[in-house]
Amino acid sequence: MLTKLSLAGIKNCFKDYLVLLTGLIISAAVFYMFANLATNREFVKSNTQISMASQVFIFGMILLILITIVYIAYANSFLLSMRQHDYGLFMMLGAKKNRIGELVFIETLLIGVISTIVGIVLGIGMSMGLSQILFNQLGLTVHHFNALYWPAIVTTICLYVGLFLLSGIFNLAKLVRTPVLKLLHIDDEVYLTKRRPLVQLTEIVAGVLLLAIGYIAMAKIMTLQLLAVPLALVTITLGSYLLFSAVIVGAVELLKQTNFANKKLHNFTLAQIMFRVRSYTRILTIVSLLFALALGAISVGAGFQRQAPQMAKSTSAYTMAINDMNKQEHNLVNQLNDTHTLTYSQKIVGNTVYYNEQEFVDHPLPMLDSRQALNDGSLKTLPIAQFKKVALDDMDFTGLVPKNGQQKSEFATQSDFENLNTATTHTVTIIRLNNVLAQRKILDRLEKLQQQRFPVPTMATVGGFQTYKMFNALFSGLEFMGFFLGFAFLAMLASCLMFKILSGANKDVVRYNMLNRIGTRRALMKQAVRGEILTLFALPGVLGIVDVLFGLQMFKPLMYHPYAMTGWSILIFCVLYGVYYGITTLIYERLVIPKEQMNG
Amino acid sequence: MQKTPVVSVSGLHKTYGRKNEQQYEALKGIDFTIDEGEFVGIMGASGSGKTTLLNLLSTLDTPTSGSVEVNGQDITGFKGKALSDFRSEEIGFIFQDFNLLESLTAKENIALPLSLQGVKKAEISKAVKEVATTLSIENLLSKYPTELSGGQKQRVAAARAIVHRPAIIMGDEPTGALDSKSARDLLDLMTDINKNQHVSVLLVTHDPFSASFCDRILFIQDGQIGQELKKADNNRQTFYQEILNQLGTFEQ
Ligand SMILES: Nc1ncnc2c1ncn2[C@@H]1O[C@H](COP(=O)(O)OP(=O)(O)OP(=O)(O)O)[C@@H](O)[C@H]1O
Ligand SMILES: [Mg+2]
Numbered sequence: 001m002l003t004k005l006s007l008a009g010i011k012n013c014f015k016d017y018l019v020l021l022t023g024l025i026i027s028a029a030v031f032y033m034f035a036n037l038a039t040n041r042e043f044v045k046s047n048t049q050i051s052m053a054s055q056v057f058i059f060g061m062i063l064l065i066l067i068t069i070v071y072i073a074y075a076n077s078f079l080l081s082m083r084q085h086d087y088g089l090f091m092m093l094g095a096k097k098n099r100i101g102e103l104v105f106i107e108t109l110l111i112g113v114i115s116t117i118v119g120i121v122l123g124i125g126m127s128m129g130l131s132q133i134l135f136n137q138l139g140l141t142v143h144h145f146n147a148l149y150w151p152a153i154v155t156t157i158c159l160y161v162g163l164f165l166l167s168g169i170f171n172l173a174k175l176v177r178t179p180v181l182k183l184l185h186i187d188d189e190v191y192l193t194k195r196r197p198l199v200q201l202t203e204i205v206a207g208v209l210l211l212a213i214g215y216i217a218m219a220k221i222m223t224l225q226l227l228a229v230p231l232a233l234v235t236i237t238l239g240s241y242l243l244f245s246a247v248i249v250g251a252v253e254l255l256k257q258t259n260f261a262n263k264k265l266h267n268f269t270l271a272q273i274m275f276r277v278r279s280y281t282r283i284l285t286i287v288s289l290l291f292a293l294a295l296g297a298i299s300v301g302a303g304f305q306r307q308a309p310q311m312a313k314s315t316s317a318y319t320m321a322i323n324d325m326n327k328q329e330h331n332l333v334n335q336l337n338d339t340h341t342l343t344y345s346q347k348i349v350g351n352t353v354y355y356n357e358q359e360f361v362d363h364p365l366p367m368l369d370s371r372q373a374l375n376d377g378s379l380k381t382l383p384i385a386q387f388k389k390v391a392l393d394d395m396d397f398t399g400l401v402p403k404n405g406q407q408k409s410e411f412a413t414q415s416d417f418e419n420l421n422t423a424t425t426h427t428v429t430i431i432r433l434n435n436v437l438a439q440r441k442i443l444d445r446l447e448k449l450q451q452q453r454f455p456v457p458t459m460a461t462v463g464g465f466q467t468y469k470m471f472n473a474l475f476s477g478l479e480f481m482g483f484f485l486g487f488a489f490l491a492m493l494a495s496c497l498m499f500k501i502l503s504g505a506n507k508d509v510v511r512y513n514m515l516n517r518i519g520t521r522r523a524l525m526k527q528a529v530r531g532e533i534l535t536l537f538a539l540p541g542v543l544g545i546v547d548v549l550f551g552l553q554m555f556k557p558l559m560y561h562p563y564a565m566t567g568w569s570i571l572i573f574c575v576l577y578g579v580y581y582g583i584t585t586l587i588y589e590r591l592v593i594p595k596e597q598m599n600g
Numbered sequence: 601m602q603k604t605p606v607v608s609v610s611g612l613h614k615t616y617g618r619k620n621e622q623q624y625e626a627l628k629g630i631d632f633t634i635d636e637g638e639f640v641g642i643m644g645a646s647g648s649g650k651t652t653l654l655n656l657l658s659t660l661d662t663p664t665s666g667s668v669e670v671n672g673q674d675i676t677g678f679k680g681k682a683l684s685d686f687r688s689e690e691i692g693f694i695f696q697d698f699n700l701l702e703s704l705t706a707k708e709n710i711a712l713p714l715s716l717q718g719v720k721k722a723e724i725s726k727a728v729k730e731v732a733t734t735l736s737i738e739n740l741l742s743k744y745p746t747e748l749s750g751g752q753k754q755r756v757a758a759a760r761a762i763v764h765r766p767a768i769i770m771g772d773e774p775t776g777a778l779d780s781k782s783a784r785d786l787l788d789l790m791t792d793i794n795k796n797q798h799v800s801v802l803l804v805t806h807d808p809f810s811a812s813f814c815d816r817i818l819f820i821q822d823g824q825i826g827q828e829l830k831k832a833d834n835n836r837q838t839f840y841q842e843i844l845n846q847l848g849t850f851e852q
Binding site for chain 1: 655679691693695699708719720721
């Protein structure tokens, strides 16, 4: 009987359940996708030659688990807020508490199991789709990526089912311990926040100071080294928390004094925000931090990828060196736009390659101005005497040797060079172009031809193109991780915020019902809902963006233009975040705004 | 003296339940008028249709047939904005509970109807102060509802119901959740508003004591108006007795 009643209750708020299930399914899917990458050692190893990569993934995984815990806690409170009135009623009618507890437990676990299974299936599908997109559209090279990966499935199931078991036990305990009357009138509690201005001012000052310390710490990463990261994390977290609690209250109080407050439902919206601040400060802080982390991950990942061509320029004075260019290769070189080519003759005697000094006088081989990290790739030409001194130690020059295993390079005067008695004279042609990325197809073919003619196990060609390809592969992995971490975090944090907001909806039903009765236009009520939720979404978003803008300072020593991709990432992020905002408002409006007339 | 009716109801029917579902006819043809400045009570047994009638008069629900005119306008066809504007301009509500928004102070609660109408800040302040003085709640204005007693809350609610000078105040058992002292205060207050501010009042109640404050009482029985009692020149005690007698005859 009770089971039937409970099922009827679920049927009544089926749409709300659908929201809950969808959210959980997406969360499980995202988690699966992430676990798929993080638990796949082969993948991490083969895509990121840097040792930090696996640590990045482990760090990301821990963060994601933490978010998942918070997320499920909020989803669970949403579930509980939907059901506790029903269960209170059943108890009033005389149902045994233990029986109710059992029902709650089973219901929670069932929701968990269903969403986990469907989520994993969805996650496998999404992984397939994502890898297709990355391979085909972006041309990223990602190895060892399987959509279906058992360790990830097991991890996801363990985490989710475990968390839902805990939630079930929590719900059971909560329902059994809360007095029935309280369950029925759980919505009536109201917090009053009256603060002293001095406390508030102190909070603001302390908050700003802490944020400033965090931001400076990130900018000074070169001096502070590894200490910068934990220092920034702690100060920024504390600073955000203080700032949120003080600034919101202060701003609302200020606004209440103005004419703005007396118009339409503004006073109501302000009061709503004020009353929620206390319970929202913590989640707003978390959301702003995660927002920053996610946005930062995407900006940095994409930024690294974009700098591969620049790095190619800064590591070599030319793009590619072609030995003994043949007709086919010549045709290909002619197809390249905006190129400089230089050709030098070579004669081989024993283990030594001789160059005609005069050719370098007539057409000097440019050299890199600087070989330091993050140099701008500018070139210089030296007088021949100086050139001869440094050239023999310069990789760009020594790499020009024919790929037959010769080791040494020597200069000879024109007459000496002509007198060298060798059967053939070799040539090496140097091409230098500005835009590697746009012409990479031709360069690829050139490289392949050279590789076929001079099969050397270690290195196919020398020059910037080779570096470009290496960095491109490396950064593809990084960009993939960045995007992945970023979107996983965004999806999770926005869902957290969404459920936190939605679980407060049932308290608002009564309020909006009253507003409707005293003749508030629906449009005004919708405006009120939108304004209130917009504030809750915008605050952490804005602070998150500010965090990122300062946080990218940390990457100055590693990147040419840490801010190059920030605008785009912010845009993409805001669009996705906006979608979450839209969904939340739509659901919220449906939950709280009454029809104008009972049967209307 | 010929008074113009504020509310005039004719042939009002209300049937709950859709076609081809189980239907219940809650109101079976109701006709009456309320004159300007009149204090009218509606009494009846539980389930007789009092709340249903009030919901129709206040446009919270639509009648199956019949018409309701307020200040000469037929309100049964109102939709959307017209509907909410009508409610916020012409009607003042006092309910049994959940009257006030607990996130707003008493003052802000009272100001709400005026804010909805876009009245200027200075005027709002003035109007709120005036009505607060009338109801002697000036010293409660900055408090939140949780800091007020039940009776004080209903006073604030009454202030909100009259602050925008509606054509009529409607109350559905407004004294239902109050002790007898607070109930009496609220009723005195409503009488006062009715007499001094010339606002019509429609009070739904099943409590004879509350009803004795009215000028005229309509008794609803099974969805129809069965009886009508007028106070005329009687004092309240006599009228109270009359009501009790009337209720007695129903019970036989
Ligand atoms: N939404 C509804 N759907 C179907 N029937 C309804 C609905 N609302 C009320 N009724 C029925 O209409 C009749 C009149 O109800 P109403 O609420 O008007 O009674 P009432 O006079 O206010 O009673 P009470 O004094 O108990 O508040 C009742 O029999 C009730 O069952
Ligand atoms: Mg009723």
